[in-house]
Amino acid sequence: MLTEFFLAGRYLRPNRSAVSLITLSSIVGVTLGVAVLMVVLAVMTGFTDLMKQKLVETQAHFQVRDRWNRMISDPTDVVEAVKAAGGAASPVIQGPVLVQNGRQLDTQTLIFGTDAESLRDRLGFEETPGGEENPLKSGRLSLEKNEIIISNLQASRWRTGIGGKVLVYSPRRITRMVNFKPEGGIEINKESSAFLPTEFTVTGIYSIGKYDFDRSVLFAGIDDVAELFDLPWGSATSVFGWGPDPFRQESLISRLREALPYYDITTWQEENQQLLGVLAVEKRMMFFLLIFIVLVAAFSITNTLITSVYQKTREIGLLKALGASDMAVTMIFVLQGFMIGAIGSLTGTLLGGLVIHFRNDIMKLVSELTHTELFPKELYFFNELPAHVIPADVAIIVSASVVLCTLGALLPALRAARLDPAKALRYE
Amino acid sequence: MSENQFIVNIAGVTRSYRIGDSRLEVLRGIDWQVRRGSWSCLLGASGSGKTTLLNLIGALEKPDSGLLExxxxxxxxxxxxxxxxxxxxxxxxxxxxxxxLPELTILENVMLPARLAGGGKADIRLRAEALLVTVGLAERLRHRPTELSGGEQQRAAIARALINGPELLLADEPTGNLDARSGQGILDLFTALRESHPTRSIVMITHNREIAQLADQVAELADGRLTVQE
Structure with missing residues (x-):
């Protein structure tokens, strides 16, 4: 095998000092394929990690709900069970509301009934604004009677600010304003009292940095929200729970499911199953699409080696005359594909590593040259390109590239092996 | 004389090639016995089948019929x-x-058959260097073939042929591409080799009857048949 390796190396480097131009072009093809794959997968992984981090930061690690989707009239038992299992919990009332400011009506708002303590402990709110990590951007952290904290996007959309007033309607109440008549049609529910929206005062403006969260969520005191939804005092729609490690909470969840048999417990991964699933599928799809670059490079190796077999027909005949077996001749050409794949993968990994390291500088340069912001902060919750290189991903890319390049060399190698030595020696 | 005394033992060998719809019969029942340690020359006009017969003896192709030992x-x-x-x-x-092989140095070319056979690289290198000294190329070990004259390249090719200590040397017009002086040098080398290794046999194709006179046995191919003169 050493001799076949030696000969394969010499065929790739026919001159003493440099590889041939054909070999170089094949290596460059593999290099680019591997580098692009590595960069794209690293960015996809970084993006997914960042997304997961934001999800964990802005959501409970798990939610406990009544199995039959009823309100939890006394969430204390659930809170105690979570604490006993090693977690922390907070009862929450959440639901969609309509928000009116002047003559404007916003139908895409979700109200969270909670308390200032939970916002401080779970979302990192501080009492007053200041600090990049502090979601509270202006006002103060206060959820007393009829006080709300809204996001900067909502403040801008509703054209309001600290001290401003907004009206909040409960869709549940609105639905009670009419009765359905048995003979068809509707009538005003005379038993229903006149419905008025609740007026809230804005005490704080926040920004979590996650666009869909900031766009829709506002916070109010849990008692205000209970009243808004006509729920009994002390009840909750769900209990939010937090464990010590959101990424490894299987045993905690399993203990809770045993302790709370009449409740549904869903983890943050299950809540965001669709989003996380899409991200995982996207990453796999990107791999399969971009591996085609390496596949094309492998085909170029096939073409190069087919040409090489024709050019070296007499040399192949000579090798056979000197005693090289069919297997040895096969190996000489297969090893050329392997070497191109291995060298291309190595240089591709280095190039990919460099691009990942300088990705933000490159992005900045492209932004400056094209006068466009590649990732507007209003739409994306990052303005720097995230990246996370997973060694297993790199190993899969390198292995796939080397295997494809080696397989690319197999066809010409088999053709070389099948050559009749006497005819090959006569070949002009 | 026992059969073991023959390095080549051919009886009734035929070989033909398909050309389009017809068959060209190149060898029509060849009988030939070559003694061990002898130098045999194979003569014949171009296209008479000399190279085909040498390829058959060299196990590069197979006969259609007959015994080929x-x-x-x-x-x-x-x-x-x-x-x-x-x-x-x-x-x-x-x-x-x-x-x-143009990609290899002269030393690497000579080492190649031994490396294909396997074995220690250091030992092979020593044997190859010794052979290159014997054929007068001690100063050319690291050169590429294109940097050598035709005569020097043929000397290197002879060293390569000898690296595994073969029982039979098959030479297809080894002086055909050389000028008279270089050709004579190659023939001198063959003569010296024969004297230094009396058990090694040589079968050489040539067009030159003067060269054939150096041989112990001359065989001539014509119309697919072989006539042998001792």
Whole structure:
């Protein structure tokens, strides 16, 4: 095998000092394929990690709900069970509301009934604004009677600010304003009292940095929200729970499911199953699409080696005359594909590593040259390109590239092996 | 005389090639016996089948029919793999066009058959260097074939043919591409080799009857048949 390796190396480097131009072009093809794959997968992984981090930061690690989707009239038992299992919990009332400011009506708002303590402990709110990590951007952290904290996007959309007033309607109440008549049609529910929206005062403006969260969520005191939804005092729609490690909470969840048999417990991964699933599928799809670059490079190796077999027909005949077996001749050409794949993968990994390291500088340069912001902060919750290189991903890319390049060399190698030595020696 | 005394034992060998719809019969029942340690020359006009016969003896192709024994081995029964091993261990080839690999140095070219056979690289290198000294190329070890004259390349090719200590040297017009002086140098080398290794046999194709006079046996191919003169 050493001799076949030696000969394969010499065929790739026919001159003493440099590889041939054909070999170089094949290596460059593999290099680019591997580098692009590595960069794209690293960015996809970084993006997914960042997304997961934001999800964990802005959501409970798990939610406990009544199995039959009823309100939890006394969430204390659930809170105690979570604490006993090693977690922390907070009862929450959440639901969609309509928000009116002047003559404007916003139908895409979700109200969270909670308390200032939970916002401080779970979302990192501080009492007053200041600090990049502090979601509270202006006002103060206060959820007393009829006080709300809204996001900067909502403040801008509703054209309001600290001290401003907004009206909040409960869709549940609105639905009670009419009765359905048995003979068809509707009538005003005379038993229903006149419905008025609740007026809230804005005490704080926040920004979590996650666009869909900031766009829709506002916070109010849990008692205000209970009243808004006509729920009994002390009840909750769900209990939010937090464990010590959101990424490894299987045993905690399993203990809770045993302790709370009449409740549904869903983890943050299950809540965001669709989003996380899409991200995982996207990453796999990107791999399969971009591996085609390496596949094309492998085909170029096939073409190069087919040409090489024709050019070296007499040399192949000579090798056979000197005693090289069919297997040895096969190996000489297969090893050329392997070497191109291995060298291309190595240089591709280095190039990919460099691009990942300088990705933000490159992005900045492209932004400056094209006068466009590649990732507007209003739409994306990052303005720097995230990246996370997973060694297993790199190993899969390198292995796939080397295997494809080696397989690319197999066809010409088999053709070389099948050559009749006497005819090959006569070949002009 | 026992059969073991013959390095080549051919009886009734035929070989033909398909050309389009017809068959060209190149060898029509060849009988030939070559003694061990002898120098035989094969004469014949161009296209008479000399190279075909040499390829058959060299296990590079198989006969259509007949018995073909070289070094006691029935070549007609060898698999492709066994034939390759046979060529590597028992035979040495010298071609008119030298056929040195341009990607390798002279030393690496000479080492190649031994490396294909396996074995220690250091030992092979020593043997190759010694052979290159013997053929007068001690100063050319690190050169590429294109940096050598035709005569020097053929000397290197002879050293390569000898590296595995073959029982039979097969030379296809080894002086055909050389000027008279270089050609004479190659013939002197063959003569010296024969004297230093009396058991090694040589079968050489040539067009030159003067060269044939150096041989112990002359065989001539015409119309697919062989006539032998001792």
């Amino acid at each position: 070289v070094a006691g081995v029935d070549l007609g029964k060898l698999s492709r793999r066994a034939a390759a091993e046979f060529r590597n261990r028992k035979l040495g080839f010298v071609f008119q066009a030298y056929h040195l």
